[in-house]
Amino acid sequence: MPYVPTAVLPAQFGASFRRERKQQKLSQAELAQRAGLTRQLIVQIEKGENVGLHSIMRALAVLNMGLRIDTVSINYDDVGSMDDE
Numbered sequence: 001m002p003y004v005p006t007a008v009l010p011a012q013f014g015a016s017f018r019r020e021r022k023q024q025k026l027s028q029a030e031l032a033q034r035a036g037l038t039r040q041l042i043v044q045i046e047k048g049e050n051v052g053l054h055s056i057m058r059a060l061a062v063l064n065m066g067l068r069i070d071t072v073s074i075n076y077d078d079v080g081s082m083d084d085e
Contacts, residue, residue, distance in 0.1 A: 010048030018046040020063050034062045 035058040
């Protein structure tokens with residue numbers, strides 16, 4: 001199984017999501033349409049903003065991806081920079 005870096009912070013998740021979308025050569029609008037979401041919601045996911053889990057799951061399904069919960073060592077200095085938008 002290939003190594004997949006873990007996204008701990010919302011901005012890291014958003015960057016990974018954006019990278020995968022671009023690798024699959026999908027525009028934000030096309031991904032949104034396929035997922036039944038708005039383009040603005042895709043922008044919010046890619047920025048690491050606070051969006052609903054169901055929306056994230058729908059967008060990931062279009063990319064043939066999913067979520068996994070792991071135990072990781074967290075740098076709490078990084079977590080302190082998060083805010084609840």
